[in-house]
Amino acid sequence: MLRSTIPVHILTGFLGSGKTSLLIFIKSGSEEVVVMKSGCVCCSIRTDLATVLMDLANRASRGLLPLQRVIIETSGISAPEPIMTTLRSDFNLLTRFHIGSIVSAVDATALEDTRTRPETLAQIAAADVCIVTKRDLAGDVAVEATQAWLQRINPIAIVAVGAGDNVAAWFGDQPRARLDAKMAVLETNPLQADDCHGIQSCVVRARQEHSWPSFATWLSLLIHLHGDRILRMKGVLWDSGRQTWIGVHSVRRFLFPPEHIESVCVTPDNACLVFITEHLDPVLIERSYHRWMASHEASCSGTEGTTVRAASGSDATHNELIV
Numbered sequence: 001m002l003r004s005t006i007p008v009h010i011l012t013g014f015l016g017s018g019k020t021s022l023l024i025f026i027k028s029g030s031e032e033v034v035v036m037k038s039g040c041v042c043c044s045i046r047t048d049l050a051t052v053l054m055d056l057a058n059r060a061s062r063g064l065l066p067l068q069r070v071i072i073e074t075s076g077i078s079a080p081e082p083i084m085t086t087l088r089s090d091f092n093l094l095t096r097f098h099i100g101s102i103v104s105a106v107d108a109t110a111l112e113d114t115r116t117r118p119e120t121l122a123q124i125a126a127a128d129v130c131i132v133t134k135r136d137l138a139g140d141v142a143v144e145a146t147q148a149w150l151q152r153i154n155p156i157a158i159v160a161v162g163a164g165d166n167v168a169a170w171f172g173d174q175p176r177a178r179l180d181a182k183m184a185v186l187e188t189n190p191l192q193a194d195d196c197h198g199i200q201s202c203v204v205r206a207r208q209e210h211s212w213p214s215f216a217t218w219l220s221l222l223i224h225l226h227g228d229r230i231l232r233m234k235g236v237l238w239d240s241g242r243q244t245w246i247g248v249h250s251v252r253r254f255l256f257p258p259e260h261i262e263s264v265c266v267t268p269d270n271a272c273l274v275f276i277t278e279h280l281d282p283v284l285i286e287r288s289y290h291r292w293m294a295s296h297e298a299s300c301s302g303t304e305g306t307t308v309r310a311a312s313g314s315d316a317t318h319n320e321l322i323v
Helices: 019-028 047-061 081-089 108-115 117-126 140-155 164-170 174-183 212-229 282-301
Strands: 006-013 072-075 097-107 131-132 158-161 191-194 199-205 229-238 243-249 259-261 272-278
Touching: 006 019, 006 047, 006 081, 006 117, 019 072, 019 097, 047 072, 047 199, 072 158, 081 097, 097 243, 108 140, 117 229, 117 272, 131 140, 131 164, 131 282, 140 199, 140 212, 174 272, 199 282, 212 229, 212 243, 212 259, 212 282, 272 282
Parallel strands: 006 072, 006 097, 097 131, 131 158
Antiparallel strands: 191 199, 199 272, 229 243, 229 272, 243 259
């Protein structure tokens, strides 16, 4: 989908993972990069971030700055959601910027340490692209082990090894197109990704056509109830009402607006939803989805369906979904 606004990409990764080095690679390959250092912008909805972005947009509109994209480097222990919330909470920003790729740097020399840090796991789960860094120090065996582990943690992310000029390509439109193609061939079995922090992933094949208003109600309720434990969700669905493909995407409780997709690499038979969860069995989400589909189909046919309700109180344990 073509946009007229400027993409804001988020570069994340744990302390010492090589984020700043990646930015240096990008800077060395372009004469149109402005690096701004204004302190931490990752802890809350920040007016200073909004002010900096609006200043950049105003300078660009006056022809003073050839602005094509913005890259925000987070602190090493922060998650990207507050930055996304800031961008979505300010109307003036919405008219000038949109959220681009989330890129996470992962240190190949520190895989065992990375596996035990919840902050890093959340960064990786949220990422569109994971770039493995420090290959020269880690060696090929460690790099391959890191790549395999990253693919288990986040099966929908593109996993690349950082090297020179190709780094800049991940801060553009390339990741979204490749992610759609990748989703078409994902296995449907739930995967136990990381025993340390209870992170799992699940691919739910959405073979039926969807009514977007009804599906949006189910998805919004799911995110509202369990968003803290749904680290990432991405889906490509066929909207029967509008006869178009729709892309859905969330990071924890941050639910992106749905996007109409003009061309995708999937077919109605392999459209899907992918969930990455923490201390929440993704099989429960899959069960919830299929029961919602049964309820929706029953409603459309005029028969009585199942009522969706939340897990709470004496009805369920902390980790349950009930539909």
